[in-house]
Amino acid sequence: xxxxxxxxxxxxxxxxxxxxxxxxxxxxxxxxxxxxxxxxxxxxxxxxxxxxxxxxxxxxxxxxxxxxxxxxxxxxxxxxxxxxxxxxxxxxxxxxxxxxxxxxxxxxxxxxxxxxxxxxxxxxxxxxxxxxxxxxxxxxxxxxxxxxxxxxxxxxxxxxxxxxxxxxxxxxxxxxxxxxxxxxxxxxxxxxxxxxxxxxxxxxxxxxxxxxxxxxxxxxxxxxxxxxxxxxxxxxxxxxxxxxxxxxxxxxxxxxxxxxxxxxxxxxxxxxxxxxxxxxxxxxxxxxxxxxxxxxxxxxxxxxxxxxxxxxxxxxxxxxxxxxxxxxxxxxxxxxxxxxxxxxxxxxxxxxxxxxxxxxxxxxxxxxxxxxxxxxxxxxxx
Numbered sequence: 408x409x410x411x412x413x414x415x416x417x418x419x420x421x422x423x424x425x426x427x428x429x430x431x432x433x434x435x436x437x438x439x440x441x442x443x444x445x446x447x448x449x450x451x452x453x454x455x456x457x458x459x460x461x462x463x464x465x466x467x468x469x470x471x472x473x474x475x476x477x478x479x480x481x482x483x484x485x486x487x488x489x490x491x492x493x494x495x496x497x498x499x500x501x502x503x504x505x506x507x508x509x510x511x512x513x514x515x516x517x518x519x520x521x522x523x524x525x526x527x528x529x530x531x532x533x534x535x536x537x538x539x540x541x542x543x544x545x546x547x548x549x550x551x552x553x554x555x556x557x558x559x560x561x562x563x564x565x566x567x568x569x570x571x572x573x574x575x576x577x578x579x580x581x582x583x584x585x586x587x588x589x590x591x592x593x594x595x596x597x598x599x600x601x602x603x604x605x606x607x608x609x610x611x612x613x614x615x616x617x618x619x620x621x622x623x624x625x626x627x628x629x630x631x632x633x634x635x636x637x638x639x640x641x642x643x644x645x646x647x648x649x650x651x652x653x654x655x656x657x658x659x660x661x662x663x664x665x666x667x668x669x670x671x672x673x674x675x676x677x678x679x680x681x682x683x684x685x686x687x688x689x690x691x692x693x694x695x696x697x698x699x700x701x702x703x704x705x706x707x708x709x710x711x712x713x714x715x716x717x718x719x720x721x722x723x724x725x726x727x728x729x730x731x732x733x734x735x736x737x738x739x740x741x742x743x744x745x746x747x748x749x750x751x752x753x754x755x756x757x758x759x760x761x762x763x764x765x766x767x768x769x770x771x772x773x774x775x776x777x778x779x780x781x782x783x784x785x786x787x788x789x
Contacts (some may be wrong), residue, residue, distance in 0.1 A: 410467040410478060410535070411543050418446050421466055425477040433526040435561040437694070438668040438687050440520045440525055447660035452645055453653050454484070456493075458773050459486040463514070463543055467535060479530040479539040485495075485552070486515045486713045489601060491652050493522035493732045494558045494578065494749045498555070499762060503553065510754065512540055514546070519557040522732040524559045528567070535779065536564075540571050547752060557750040558703035563769045565748035573750035574759070576766050579780070581742035582727040588721045591714070594741065602739050602785045609706040616704045618676050620715055625662055625669030632671055633658045636683045639699030653697070658685070672715045674700075674707055684712040686719075692727045693720050713740055735780070744780040746773075 415421050421592070424443040430440045438444060456462035463492075467479040483776040489496055503510035516527045528534035547555045557568060557740065569575045586593040595603045623632055637655040643652040662669060666714050668689060674682040682700035684695055698712045713730070718742075730737045753768075 410469055410476070410538055413466045413468065414753075415464040415466055416462050416464070417447065418442055421464070421477065421480070426480070428606065429477050429480055429529050429531070430526075432531055432644075435524065435564075437523060437692065438665060438689055439523055439694075440529075441522050441665060443519070443664035444661060447657050447664065448519050449549045450535055451654055451656050451657035452606055453709065459487040460489075460519055465546060467530075467542065471776075476531075478532075479535040480529070481516055481539055481545075483527060483546075484515045484517070484519070484520065485512050486781040487511050489522040492517060492556075492558060494556070494576070496556070499554075499753075499758070502761075503755075503758065512552050513663075514550065514552050514555040515542075516556070517557065520694075520782070522559060522747075523729060524561055526564065527557050527560045527736055528564050528629055529746055536567070539780070540567065540703055544752075547754070555752040560748055560750060565750060568750035571696060573752050574763050574766055575748045576751060577770055577776060578747045578749070579744050579773065580732065580747050581730050581737035582745045583717065583720070583730065583740075584738075584741045585720055585726050585728075587723070587724075591721060594717070594721065597786050598741060599785055599787055602741075604638065606714070606740060609709050611702065613674075613710045616676070616707075617679045618674050618681070618704055618707060620710065621673045621675060622719065623671040623716060625666030625672060627673070628666070628669070628671055630659070630671070632673070633662055633678050634701070635673070636671060636685055636697075639683045639701055640685075640697055641699070642701055643699035643706075670716070670719060672711050674711050675708070676704075682707055683723075686712075686716050688719075688723075690724060691725060692726050692729060694729045695731045705778075709740070713737075717741075738780065738783060738785055741785060743784070744777050746770050746777065 418426060426442045430436050449455060461484055463485050464485050465481040465483055466477060468475045469478045489500060500510040528536050529538050530539055556639055565575055637658055641651050668687050670686050672684045673680050681702050684698040685696055687696055697710060700707060717728060730742050753762055
């Protein structure tokens with residue numbers, strides 16, 4: 408079957424109806440794949456050519472039947488750096504530079520600033536997905552790029568990319584699973600005594616500091632709420648001497664376009680807000696995303712970014728809480744290790760061979776690391 412291929416530099420070339428219709432047909436869809444989220448990243452100036460994220464989405468159309476239909480798509484960027492990816496290839500870039508070669512630009516399939524597993528090879532069926540991989544391979548061969556990187560694909564798509572010749576790399580995140588808990592206390596009762604005691608002590612410190620918590624659904628969030636959250640977010644980045652990836656325009660856009668997927672947790676003391684977290688969710692999964700504070704209160708981060716969202720999951724019967732990138736400390740709070748994937752192609756044969764050897768060694772280390780983590784399971788009787 409022949410498809411018409413198009414390279415889109417803007418999602419508006421594809422259209423929201425067509426894009427979201429294709430996303431809805433994926434087994435591993437999530438709110439970050441939505442037109443609203445991606446378009447907000449682009450239109451707010453957060454992920455643009457000027458910030459090193461040049462959209463180059465691959466889209467396939469089929470004109471059989473009733474008009475031309477979008478049958479496959481790949482969110483793809485030409486990258487001029489490796490910031491905002493959460494799968495680290497800085498050592499690869501350094502090795503290229505030390506050998507007089509350019510590592511940038513490179514091709515990257517990912518959701519900017521979002522280490523969440525989800526479909527990357529969006530397709531209506533297996534045939535269209537296979538064609539999409541072929542087009543990606545042709546694009547990378549014809550482009551003046553050092554490499555291609557597909558980050559956080561689901562297991563099945565990682566396997567398909569491996570079969571197509573991409574090098575697979577695994578990583579670890581920490582996810583909380585809802586075992587049908589009726590309350591936060593019931594969840595705590597499943598943990599080892601020391602873990603349970605520590606969590607209660609952390610929550611007590613926040614209460615004793617005079618802090619109260621307020622949850623605000625996206626549909627109820629005001630512009631003042633978004634302004635305050637952005638202020639917290641920027642302040643915390645500044646404390647770490649970093650520049651924030653996102654801006655007020657981005658948060659306003661998602662607040663307007665996808666409010667049903669958003670929850671703000673705002674911490675207040677003496678009637679004044681002092682910290683906030685923002686989580687994204689659908690009916691089955693909650694994703695820990697952004698956090699910031701204007702002043703330090705012991706354990707406030709845990710309460711705002713973990714315990715309040717966990718209570719929300721239990722109340723709303725949300726099955727999984729993905730806690731974001733890295734963080735062994737999450738295990739003590741009931742999060743368990745989960746494997747993630749990325750797929751890589753490098754144009755230079757010698758570097759490709761070197762990276763393949765490195766990934767084989769790294770994979771064994773990841774396996775050992777996951778085994779070690781599982782031995783420290785925080786739940787009773789595990």
